Amino acid sequence: MGAALARRTAVERLAAAATGLALLLTGCAGDGDRHRRADGTIELRFHSLAWQKESVAATKELVREWNARNPAVRVRYVQGSWDSVHDQLLTSFEGGEAPDIIHDAADDLADFAYGGRLADLRPLLSARLTADIPAASWETTTFGGDGGVYGVPFLQEPRVLIANRRLIEGSGVRIPTPERPWSWPEFRAVARELTAYMGRGRYAVAWPLREPVSVTLNLGLSAGGRLFVRDSGGKARIRFTDGDAVVPDTIHHQVNTDRTAAPDTAGTGGSDTLPGFFGGRYAMVPLGFAYRQQIAQQAPEGFAWTVLPAPAGPGGPVQGVSPQTLSIAQDTPYKKEAARFIEFLLRPPNMVRLARGDWMLPTGRAALADPALRTDRDGWAVGAALARELRAAPAPAVRGYPEWKDKVATPAYQEYYSGAIDREELAERLVEDGNLVLARYQR
Amino acid sequence: MIRTSRAARTGQYLALACYLVLLGFPFVWLLSTAVKPARELASLHPAWIPADPTLANVRQAFEEQPLLRAAGNSLLVAVCAALICVAVATPMAYVLARRRTRLTAAATGWVVVSQAFPFVLVIIPLFLVLRNLRLVDTLTGLVLVYVVWSLPFALWMLTGHVRAVPRELEEAAAVDGAGRVRTLVSVVVPLLAPGLAATALFAFITAWNEFFFALVLLKSPEHQTLPVVLTRFIGAEGVADLGPLAAAALLATLPSLLVFAVIQRRITSGVAAGAVRG
Numbered sequence: 197m198g199a200a201l202a203r204r205t206a207v208e209r210l211a212a213a214a215t216g217l218a219l220l221l222t223g224c225a226g227d228g229d230r231h232r233r234a235d236g237t238i239e240l241r242f243h244s245l246a247w248q249k250e251s252v253a254a255t256k257e258l259v260r261e262w263n264a265r266n267p268a269v270r271v272r273y274v275q276g277s278w279d280s281v282h283d284q285l286l287t288s289f290e291g292g293e294a295p296d297i298i299h300d301a302a303d304d305l306a307d308f309a310y311g312g313r314l315a316d317l318r319p320l321l322s323a324r325l326t327a328d329i330p331a332a333s334w335e336t337t338t339f340g341g342d343g344g345v346y347g348v349p350f351l352q353e354p355r356v357l358i359a360n361r362r363l364i365e366g367s368g369v370r371i372p373t374p375e376r377p378w379s380w381p382e383f384r385a386v387a388r389e390l391t392a393y394m395g396r397g398r399y400a401v402a403w404p405l406r407e408p409v410s411v412t413l414n415l416g417l418s419a420g421g422r423l424f425v426r427d428s429g430g431k432a433r434i435r436f437t438d439g440d441a442v443v444p445d446t447i448h449h450q451v452n453t454d455r456t457a458a459p460d461t462a463g464t465g466g467s468d469t470l471p472g473f474f475g476g477r478y479a480m481v482p483l484g485f486a487y488r489q490q491i492a493q494q495a496p497e498g499f500a501w502t503v504l505p506a507p508a509g510p511g512g513p514v515q516g517v518s519p520q521t522l523s524i525a526q527d528t529p530y531k532k533e534a535a536r537f538i539e540f541l542l543r544p545p546n547m548v549r550l551a552r553g554d555w556m557l558p559t560g561r562a563a564l565a566d567p568a569l570r571t572d573r574d575g576w577a578v579g580a581a582l583a584r585e586l587r588a589a590p591a592p593a594v595r596g597y598p599e600w601k602d603k604v605a606t607p608a609y610q611e612y613y614s615g616a617i618d619r620e621e622l623a624e625r626l627v628e629d630g631n632l633v634l635a636r637y638q639r
Numbered sequence: 640m641i642r643t644s645r646a647a648r649t650g651q652y653l654a655l656a657c658y659l660v661l662l663g664f665p666f667v668w669l670l671s672t673a674v675k676p677a678r679e680l681a682s683l684h685p686a687w688i689p690a691d692p693t694l695a696n697v698r699q700a701f702e703e704q705p706l707l708r709a710a711g712n713s714l715l716v717a718v719c720a721a722l723i724c725v726a727v728a729t730p731m732a733y734v735l736a737r738r739r740t741r742l743t744a745a746a747t748g749w750v751v752v753s754q755a756f757p758f759v760l761v762i763i764p765l766f767l768v769l770r771n772l773r774l775v776d777t778l779t780g781l782v783l784v785y786v787v788w789s790l791p792f793a794l795w796m797l798t799g800h801v802r803a804v805p806r807e808l809e810e811a812a813a814v815d816g817a818g819r820v821r822t823l824v825s826v827v828v829p830l831l832a833p834g835l836a837a838t839a840l841f842a843f844i845t846a847w848n849e850f851f852f853a854l855v856l857l858k859s860p861e862h863q864t865l866p867v868v869l870t871r872f873i874g875a876e877g878v879a880d881l882g883p884l885a886a887a888a889l890l891a892t893l894p895s896l897l898v899f900a901v902i903q904r905r906i907t908s909g910v911a912a913g914a915v916r917g
Contacts (some may be wrong), residue, residue: 241858247874249703273860277870279877280854287855291766293775295858301875407876465877475683484876494681 231296231530238269240534243276243285243295245520248489251553258549262540269533271297289313289525296528297537302336302349303410303518306593309339309346315524316344320535325542325560333559335588337521341430347521350542351556353485354506354515354582355415356575361500363479367393374505374513374581380419380442383507384449387456390479401457402469402478403447408609409601411482413590414516416443419509423626424591431638432594434630436623442509444612444622452615462614474499482506485579489555492574503575505582513582516589519559557583596637604629666892672885673697680881696882700872706887708861709868714894716778716864717846720785724793724842725835727786732797733823737806747798750791758851766855776858784856785846793838800834801827836902844895865891 233239246255252275259273274295276284282304288294289308298314308314326334329349337347364371369386372378378386390400405411413423420439424432450457458478461469466483467490473481474496491501505513522541524534540546547563557579558564569580591597605626612622643651667687672680673696675689700706735743765784766775774780804827812822828835850866857863869891872884 245875247871249699252703274858275860275871277867277873278875279870279873283851284854287762287766288858290763291770291775293766293770293858467878467881470681471683471685474681477683486875487878490681490878494677496678 231528233270237267238530238533240269240271240296240528240530240537241274242271242297242537243274243299245276245278245281245299246550246553247278248486248554251550254549254553258541258546262537266536269530269536271537285313289527292527294525294527296525296530297534298523298525300347300521300523301518302347302521303589303597305337305347305521305523306339306595306597308523309337309344310595313526314346315526315528315531316346317348317524317535318345320524320531321345321348322539325539328544328560328562330559330561330584332587333519336517336519336593337523339593347523348538348542349519349521349559350547351551351554352517352519352559352583352586353556354517354579354586355411355482356485356506356578356582357480357504358473358483358487358491358575359480359502359504360473360476360478361502363390363394363476364502364504367479372504372507374578377505377508377513380446380507380509384446384454384456387450387480388454391454391456394476394479398477398479399456399458400479401450402461402472402481403451403457403613404464404466404469404481404483405447405462405610405613406465407606408613409605410518410589412443412447412609415482415506416440417516417587417590418507418511418514419443420511422590424594432596432634434600434627434634436627439509441619441623444609445619446507447613448615448619451613459614462610470494480504485557485575486555488574503578505578512585514585514587515582517586518589520554520556594634596634599637600630600633604633669885669889669892672881673889674886675882677882696886699880700883700886700890703883704868704871704887705860706865706868706890709863709865710890710894712778712862713847713865713891716781716785717843717894719782720789720846721839721843723782723786724789725839728790728793728797728838729828729831729835730823732794732801733827735794735798736801747795750794753791762851762855765852769856775856776862778857778862781853781856781864782846784852785842785849788849788852789842789845793842796838796841797831797834800831800837804830840898840902843898847891847895 231238231240242259244252244255246252256273259271263270276299281300285294285298285300285304285308289311294313305314325348333349333352334345336349338345367390369389370378370382387400391398394400403411413421416423416439419442421437421442423434423436423440425435426432447457451459451462458469458472461472466481466487469478469481469483470490472478473491474494485503488503495501506515508514522538524531524538528534541550542560544560544562544566547558547560548566548568551558551563552568555574557569563569564580564583569576571577591601594600608617608622608625608629611617612619617625671687671689674692674694676691676693676695679686679689679691735747769775769780769784772780774783808826808830809822812826817825848866849864850870853864853867854870857867865887869884869887872880872887874880
C-alpha cells in the first residue's frame with residue numbers, strides 16, 4: 197500500500213512536471229491571425245538586416261517613432277542576419293509566413309521577384325520617393341518584361357581604395373580625386389612605384405578576393421566590361437570582351453607578374469586584410485565604403501588613413517553596386533500600410549540617419565545633399581562625390597546568376613588571380629560553362 | 640597483466656598532451672579574443688595574452704543582443720529534446736535489439752537510410768507540416784523537429800548498448816516473474832545508464848548547436864535560440880564583429896562543457912561490468 201502510494205506520488209509529480217513543461221513550451225506558441233492584434237489594430241512585421249550598432253539603434257528608433265505616430269498600424273521590428281537572409285526568406289515565402297516588409301539587397305531579389313513573392317511597388321510608392329531616387333538605382337530592383345519594381349533601393353556603397361596616408365604621401369605618387377581618379381594603367385604604375393618605395397615584403401595593394409566576382413564585375417564597368425548581354429529574344433548570354441579583361445588582368449598582373457599585390461590575400465575577406473594594412477604591410481586595400489567603420493574603430497592610435505576613388509576607365513569612375521533594398525511581400529494584405537511605413541523610413545532626414553548608422557551612402561538625392569554626408573572626415577565626401585557614378589551591377593537581374601557565380605565564376609576568377617590558369621582558360625570557362633548554366637534557367 | 644615500458648608511457652603522455660593542445664587551442668583562442676580590445680584584434684602580430692584585457696566585448700554582446708533569453712530558449716529546447724529522444728528511443732531500441740524479425744531488420748535499414756537526408760531536402764515539407772499543426776514559430780515545434788532529427792542516430796546508438804546487456808539477466812528477471820515492461824524498467828534501463836547518458840548528451844548537443852531549423856522555423860525575436868542570435872554579429876560580406884562574437888560564442892560553449900563535465904563519468908563507465916557471474 198505504502199509502495200503503491202509512493203509510486204503514485206512519483207507518477208503525479210512526473211505528470212505535473214510534464215504539464216508545466218508543456219505549458220511553458222506552448223506558452224510560446226504564436227496566434228492564428230498574425231496581422232491583427234488583440235485590440236484590433238494592424239501589426240506588420242519588418243525584417244531588418246541593420247547590423248552596425250548605430251544602424252540598429254537608428255532603425256529601432258525610427259520604428260518607435262512610427263509606432264508613436266501611427267497607433268492603428270504598428271510595426272514590429274524583427275532582427276535578421278545578412279548571413280542567412282536568403283534561406284530564411286525562401287522558406288518563409290514557401291510556407292506563407294513571410295515578413296510584410298523585407299530588408300534585403302538588390303542582388304538577392306531576382307528569384308523572389310520572378311517567383312511572384314514580392315509586390316510590384318509602382319502603384320504603391322509616392323511621386324516624391326520615386327523622383328528622389330535616381331533611375332540608375334531603380335534599375336537595380338526592376339525585373340521582368342513589364343518593368344516591375346520589387347524593392348526600394350535606399351543604401352549603397354561604392355568600392356574605394358582605403359589607403360595608408362603616410363605611405364601614399366611619402367611615396368610622391370599623384371593622389372587621385374573623384375574628379376581625377378587613376379586610370380587602370382596608371383594604377384598599375386603607381387602600385388609599382390609604391391611597392392618599390394615600401395621595400396621588400398611589403399605590397400602596394402592587398403586584394404581581398406574571397407568573393408572575387410562582384411568586385412571584378414562592378415569595377416569592370418568603368419573599363420566598359422558588361423560580361424552579360426541580352427540577345428534579340430531578351431535572353432541573357434555571357435560574352436567576354438576586352439573591357440571585361442581589364443580588371444582581371446590588372447589583378448592577375450599585380451599578383452603574379454609585378455608582385456605589387458600581396459599573393460596571400462586571394463582567399464581572404466576584407467576584414468582579414470586590415471591587420472596587414474594597419475601594420476604597414478599593404479599601402480592600399482580596395483574595400484566597400486562601409487569598411488571605414490571598422491577602420492575607424494580598429495586603427496592603431498595615430499594611424500592616418502584616407503579614402504581614394506577606385507581606378508577608372510574611359511567612361512570615368514563608373515562602378516556597379518547592389519544597393520540595400522526594402523520590399524513588400526506579395527502575400528501581405530496590408531501593402532498600402534507597408535508602403536506608407538517605407539515612405540516614412542526613407543524620408544530624407546531618416547535616410548541620412550540610416551546611412552550614417554551603416555557608414556553607407558543613401559540613394560536619395562535629398563539625403564545625399566545633407567552636409568553630414570559631405571564632410572571630409574572619414575572620407576564621406578569622396579564617397580558622396582562618387583555616388584553619381586554608381587550603376588546597377590551588371591548581372592544580378594539575370595536568372596541563374598547565383599549558380600553561375602558560385603559554380604563557375606568564383607573558382608575561375610580565383611584560379612586566374614592565383615596564376616593557376618591563363619586568360620584564355622578564364623574566358624572559356626566564364627563563357628562556355630556559364631552559358632550552359634544560364635540556358636537552364638531561360639528555357 | 641601487460642606492463643608498459645617507460646618509453647612507451649612517455650610517448651603515450653606526449654601524444655595525449657598534443658591531443659589536448661589540439662582540442663584546447665580553439666577554446667583558449669576564443670577566450671583570448673573575447674577579452675581583447677578592438678585594436679588588438681586587428682594587430683598584425685596577435686598575442687595569446689591581451690596586453691590590455693577588457694570586458695567591453697562581453698558588455699557589448701549582452702547589450703546588443705538578447706543573449707540570456709536566447710540561451711534560455713536553447714537550454715529549454717535542448718533539454719526537452721534530449722529527454723524526449725531518450726524516452727522514445729529506449730523502448731524502440733530494446734525491441735530492435737531483442738526481436739529479430741524481418742520488420743525489425745527493415746526498421747533498422749530505414750533508420751540508417753534516414754540519416755542520409757540533407758536539411759535542405761526536408762526543410763520546406765517540414766515547414767508546411769508544422770504550419771498546418773500551427774507549430775511554426777513555437778519552441779514546441781522546434782523540440783519536435785529536434786527529437787525526430789536526433790532519433791535515428793540515438794536509436795542506432797542505444798540498440799548497440801541494449802545488445803551489450805546480457806540476456807541472462809532478463810531471463811533471470813522473467814524467472815522471478817517480471818513482465819516485459821518491468822524487465823525493461825527495472826533491469827535493462829539501469830544497466831543502460833552510460834548508453835542513455837551518451838544518447839542524451841548527443842541529443843542535447845545536436846539541439847543546442849543546431850542553427851538552420853531554428854533559423855527557418857522561429858520568427859519572433861523572443862523565441863530565437865542562441866545559434867541564430869550569434870549570426871547577428873556577422874554582417875554583409877562576412878564582416879564580423881569579432882570581439883562580441885567571441886564573447887557570445889564563449890557563452891554558447893559553456894553549457895556543453897558543463898554537461899560533459901557532469902556526465903562524462905557515466906559515459907565512460909563500463910556497461911554491465913561484472914553483472915553476470917558464473
